[in-house]
Amino acid sequence: MPTHFSGSAADVRALNLLIKLMRASMTVKTQLSRAVTGHGLTEPQFGVLETLYFLGPLSPSALSHKRLSSGANITTVLDNLEKRELVRREQSEEDRRCSRVQLTPEGRRLIARIFPGHVAAARELFSVLTAAEQETLAELSRKLGVGIVERASRAPKAPRRAAQSAGRK
Amino acid sequence: MPTHFSGSAADVRALNLLIKLMRASMTVKTQLSRAVTGHGLTEPQFGVLETLYFLGPLSPSALSHKRLSSGANITTVLDNLEKRELVRREQSEEDRRCSRVQLTPEGRRLIARIFPGHVAAARELFSVLTAAEQETLAELSRKLGVGIVERASRAPKAPRRAAQSAGRK
DNA sequence: TATTGTTATACTCTATAACTATA
DNA sequence: TATAGTTATAGAGTATAACAATA
Numbered sequence: 173m174p175t176h177f178s179g180s181a182a183d184v185r186a187l188n189l190l191i192k193l194m195r196a197s198m199t200v201k202t203q204l205s206r207a208v209t210g211h212g213l214t215e216p217q218f219g220v221l222e223t224l225y226f227l228g229p230l231s232p233s234a235l236s237h238k239r240l241s242s243g244a245n246i247t248t249v250l251d252n253l254e255k256r257e258l259v260r261r262e263q264s265e266e267d268r269r270c271s272r273v274q275l276t277p278e279g280r281r282l283i284a285r286i287f288p289g290h291v292a293a294a295r296e297l298f299s300v301l302t303a304a305e306q307e308t309l310a311e312l313s314r315k316l317g318v319g320i321v322e323r324a325s326r327a328p329k330a331p332r333r334a335a336q337s338a339g340r341k
Numbered sequence: 342m343p344t345h346f347s348g349s350a351a352d353v354r355a356l357n358l359l360i361k362l363m364r365a366s367m368t369v370k371t372q373l374s375r376a377v378t379g380h381g382l383t384e385p386q387f388g389v390l391e392t393l394y395f396l397g398p399l400s401p402s403a404l405s406h407k408r409l410s411s412g413a414n415i416t417t418v419l420d421n422l423e424k425r426e427l428v429r430r431e432q433s434e435e436d437r438r439c440s441r442v443q444l445t446p447e448g449r450r451l452i453a454r455i456f457p458g459h460v461a462a463a464r465e466l467f468s469v470l471t472a473a474e475q476e477t478l479a480e481l482s483r484k485l486g487v488g489i490v491e492r493a494s495r496a497p498k499a500p501r502r503a504a505q506s507a508g509r510k
Numbered sequence: 511t512a513t514t515g516t517t518a519t520a521c522t523c524t525a526t527a528a529c530t531a532t533a
Numbered sequence: 534t535a536t537a538g539t540t541a542t543a544g545a546g547t548a549t550a551a552c553a554a555t556a
Binding site: 179183185187188192193194195196198199201202203204226240288292294295298299300301303305306307308309310311313314315316317319320321323324 | 348351352355357359361367369372409461463472475478479480485486488489
């Protein structure tokens, strides 16, 4: 798509970056998802297991924040994982509205078995870049991701940074 | 998740890059999708319209290759676009198995209206990086994406380049 | 026989809104 | 009233397999 588009230099640069970045990330994602689907897991399911594996038991609402999806959606994904007995929900005793989601032994076993291969596959894919290039790419990605989130939180709605709560009331 | 993982230096580097790259691309994608869903389009629908807009009429099979999804899936997405009269299918006269998918005037109008804002939004997001950083990120992304695809096509199935058809029979 | 495309089928994901239980 | 989570509902995406039409 890079052709046919005429705009400012900044527009052309942005579009070029957008295409390259999306294509690269999609390619990586697609390649890596093979290992995951091979174990009968969908990508969201894998993401939830991985999150629980590294962060420990979490409430559904915490999971929905971490995974950036709605509560109802997390409920669905957890239902599917619970059917396969990979996670378990336990009700909290202090606040009985809350629950804690944790890996079952089988769930832990599965993610522990998949994860090293997942990393190895990523290492293999990334080996088309030198170590230095990988580090540069990681750093620029980090700066981009963090920068966007920070900017968004600084100016929740308005396009310019203006004191929003000081506006009309 | 970067914590808690112990592996070789290459593994740690790969996992770090994977997390940063996926997070950045997801953040960009999520931000940009708002404009698209605002027009009642899903991401796959937008992708198909965009592809037809820049490449002209294509067959469903060509679309499924471009978009990296199955033929049946493209059929579904095209059905949904056709319901809204944004694309039209025409049967080829030479090879009557084939068809050509093209934008309707409304489809062209819609994508032409959305696309500039899409680019502008990308430009705005990427402005957290300098122009030089954007170019570096694009170049490394390109190298990564192209490198993976080339490597995969060189060794279609086997992990090592060995004459596959010379194996057992 | 091989190719193009659709149908049939079956899930999973996803969101919004309404609801339950608790605080 | 507000919060945590589920249910209800609806639709879109996705894939595999079977099929039709054509080459």
